[in-house]
Amino acid sequence: MAKLSIAEALREAIREEMRLNERVFCLGEDIDVDGGFGGAFTVTLGLSKEFGHERILDTPISEIMIAGAAVGAAMTGMVPIADVQYGDFLFCMMDQLANNAAKMTYMSGGAIKVPMVMRAPVGATTRGAQHAQSLEGFFTHIPGLKIICPSTAYDAKGLLKTAIRDNNPVVVFEHKLLYGSKGNRAEKSALSPVGEVPDEEYLIPFGKGVVRREGRDITIVANLLMVYRSLEAAEILENEGISVEIIDPRTLVPFDYDLVIESIKKTSRLIIVEEDTRTNGWGAEIAAQIAEIGFYYLDAPIVRVASYDVPIPFAPVMENFVVPSAARIADAAKKLMKS
Amino acid sequence: MAKLSIAEALREAIREEMRLNERVFCLGEDIDVDGGFGGAFTVTLGLSKEFGHERILDTPISEIMIAGAAVGAAMTGMVPIADVQYGDFLFCMMDQLANNAAKMTYMSGGAIKVPMVMRAPVGATTRGAQHAQSLEGFFTHIPGLKIICPSTAYDAKGLLKTAIRDNNPVVVFEHKLLYGSKGNRAEKSALSPVGEVPDEEYLIPFGKGVVRREGRDITIVANLLMVYRSLEAAEILENEGISVEIIDPRTLVPFDYDLVIESIKKTSRLIIVEEDTRTNGWGAEIAAQIAEIGFYYLDAPIVRVASYDVPIPFAPVMENFVVPSAARIADAAKKLMKS
Amino acid sequence: MKATKEKILSMYKQMFLIRNYEDKIYFMFLEGIMPGTIHQCQGQEACAVGMLFDLSKDDYMTSTHRPAGHCLAKGVSLDSMMAEMFAKSTGCCKGKGGAMHTGDISVGALPAIAITAGGMPVAVGVGLSCKMRKTDNVVVCFLGDGASNEGAFHESMNAASIWNLPVIFVCENNLYGASTHITQVIKIENIADRAAGYGMPGEVVDGNDVLKVNDAATRAIVRARNGEGPTFLELKTYRRRGHSRNDSCGYRDKGEEKEWLEKDPLTICKNYILKNNLGTVEEIDSLEKEVLKSIEAAVEYAKSSPSPAPEEALNNVFY
């Protein structure tokens, strides 16, 4: 067992898969220039030493090309892992992801596979509105993409390895405050969920959530940073006699509805916590789906705690207000218990 | 009162506003080349005769530029109405819309207004996966944009005029099968909701839905083409003794929740019908919101009837299967009445 | 360059096939027996055939919203293309793609990409793949004149150039992007001149003369196979019909139209064959008949093929 940060765990996943399959390669801006950063959050740092600059391919600042090249390479026998420095720049490559990557298999009548991975850091970190967005809700809305969001080092490695072996485009949302990036690239106010990662190989299947904390009264579904905020909230609530069960879905497409249903059969109350802005965030879909298939298990409204519907403001006091805090989650839970 | 198609009503809205305000102008690909189509669906046909090619500006095939130029012009005193030939190409300009148009007012601390309109045709019309998407769910997820979707000629004119006068970016989703475009640009299997449009000026406020049909048993919320499919379904259901109330929200951001709440207080059952694909379509948000604020008015699960989560297939038999039909809506209603 | 008799006749036959495939579809559209929309390539046959004739099925091709010529020349089966037009399950995309996404990866024809210039970044990826897998395969990437104003064009040209990829960018300059004349949207005379901005060779070619196209293709292919990098070819050509179905080309100058319609690539090729004694009128006649028969057979095949089941729509979202 090694203790790894998420950045390290992702790096190890890439390294192992690149060793196993010579068709796997990485591309993106500044991913491993000699003397550089190893990507904005150090995930690919040092990989070019082992694999060379051909397989750890630093690109021009050309997001359309990065995504399109990943599609073309994937369609013709390669397995690209593409990096977008900040998730916000996904919008620049949206056409290639939505119109090409997601549709090629279908449009070809099933003849073509597109085994590509698109890695995107998300989350608000006082960089202002164009470097802060959580974009899951946009991508869960594109049929043909799989969407994953690891929140621990163990999951990061196991899920990324599964993503690399998947024959379909997979978008990986990684949270800036969870990487545990070190040195120059360390983030203020970051958590550092260093975790145990087995030495032997393992894969984590898509569509299997995990219960991060067991509880009786309320089910919380949360991803990425919000898992940790919810855990904090659960501590607060515990003291007030409210017992919270926390589910981390780990993958949004496919989504583990069974696990949520099992939980609300017990708790009959559901809160979804997301950093995505509220209107049509990924949580909207979960709420809608549960309002359809889980309606009779519920005793109370389905509550969403999400970032408010605003661009992310720069000032920390405002940013902290916009993004769900443990206190806000706890308040929502208390209110829900009364309703 | 004139009888106008939606294409004509939109054209008249643009014409009136351009007459009233010399800062208003149109830009887009092939919007009114002499001897050309007047946009893919004839909306802007002939406007250059009156306003000249400076104010009806045909552009290169450069979607990033079209959207970005609209933002820049809007920020500095002009009122651009930009056209994207097919909604699907919004992905090509997504960065400008999401990162710039939607955020400029906010990022400037309220100093800047961005009075621009982005017109986008949506809907499946046997053109295949890249010319078929309904994209509302992506855009309702961007704070800072207003989203409208007129389904009648009356609404088209009144809402577009309001959009042009709004000081914020407004995305207009127009349905290809509802335009009533004529001549070379007529669509097979199009409806032609020709409607009465007053001769005197009128504006329709955003955030006010309308009841298209009154009923007792089930509330259906539907937009664009799905309004008509739902009306058809209501006829079928009527014969089986099920009385359906149909609400056309007309604008998705802002959304008229009051009207829906009023309706479900009466019906206690809600179906949302959308052509958008199901997962995180705009209907997900409505369902989620009602599951939170309207929970206690509901006697049954909230049902969504949406396009299946697939890229839109070309073959008409498959396309018709994917997009909600009157029969599918009616079936969902019958099932819901039994639950 | 001199073509052998066999090659020139074969190229002519392919061009004749493309022309008549497109014309047949045009008329079936008018009859209303075909779903969807069409963007046809009559007049641009020499571009497709000249560029693709010498490729193997392990070489790749990316195409556009106007893919029929490219696909036929790349070897997608006529029957499967016709069946796709009829939205049948025997179609090259099983009825899921349609006209604008025609393709068959088994012969190196990627499903056409109908987003203007959207195939260019994909071609960069295919080029990368050919290079990284250490093959000597190449990819021919078709685009239109209008596409040369898309951001995707720029990013793709640059990347292919800096990485020395085996990509041949083929811009069929038919003077129009939909209804818009190229002179309205670009200030320079030749789009090929843009190649210099990427350090890539660019060349203007008569796109209606299949031998000239093939000659330029040969040079570009050799360059690409030898690892010397990409080439940009601008083929000057013209479409003989509208941009899409039901377009009467009211935006075109009649003089321009007349001038170009006289430069029919099929006639030019046929005349060359006859003048150089590379084939007789009878030989040409007989291969034309053969082609027409194959088209009729394809229509029969397509019509008699089964439609997909509606629920089939739910499959193939994921591989």
Next chain:
Amino acid sequence: MKATKEKILSMYKQMFLIRNYEDKIYFMFLEGIMPGTIHQCQGQEACAVGMLFDLSKDDYMTSTHRPAGHCLAKGVSLDSMMAEMFAKSTGCCKGKGGAMHTGDISVGALPAIAITAGGMPVAVGVGLSCKMRKTDNVVVCFLGDGASNEGAFHESMNAASIWNLPVIFVCENNLYGASTHITQVIKIENIADRAAGYGMPGEVVDGNDVLKVNDAATRAIVRARNGEGPTFLELKTYRRRGHSRNDSCGYRDKGEEKEWLEKDPLTICKNYILKNNLGTVEEIDSLEKEVLKSIEAAVEYAKSSPSPAPEEALNNVFY
């Protein structure tokens, strides 16, 4: 071109302000008393000042993730910029924008756009607006060398050119896009050569010599005001510090660094002033002192300004 005493001293003063503003912020960052991240422009002061010095506040400017120099030179108030860095409600964006979105429309400085090349299409729109409103105003659009590989670059250059817009594209080529050397991502010597592909004049300028920059600016501005269309200027320059906070530039060649750090735009300007008797050491000293005092005052102002209320975050989503 000869500058008047008043002008050159004033330009020097602005450059000195930019340098010391950035240095002050750098040190406050190290102290940890400032939120967010920074991308600083030390070394590129001559670009901002030379380009913007002669504009009025009715002329516009679009900037990038590295906006401080541009904004100061365009006339955004020092106090309001500093307050924005401290996330205060007196900031030029009321604390909502932050470093990467610095701007003030009242002086023609659009909020900076931190999407690489994302400001270029916006500048096209501003140019359109200036033209359609029949003003003779111009817009200066800053971008980096790295930005020249973005699709947005291409679409914007082309549109500005075909419409003859009063846009001046200013590419500050500081040899790096983040950690990536320009020679790794572009095959030609001068980015300015790309302008030819759009039928636009392109020019290479020494970006560390404020007079040379100002000279090129003057010509481009005249062209633009006269309705003769856009110009592309490539200013060769260098950043003296890292790409963003905490970047020790491990990817830079030490020889290259040394060579460029010697070409300090402030020193070049100061030497010119002294050599040409346009000012004395004392005069320079005194204006430097004045600038340093204004920076300290700005820091005081910023620190003593109120923070926005948290709920203020909910305002200004719509106008």
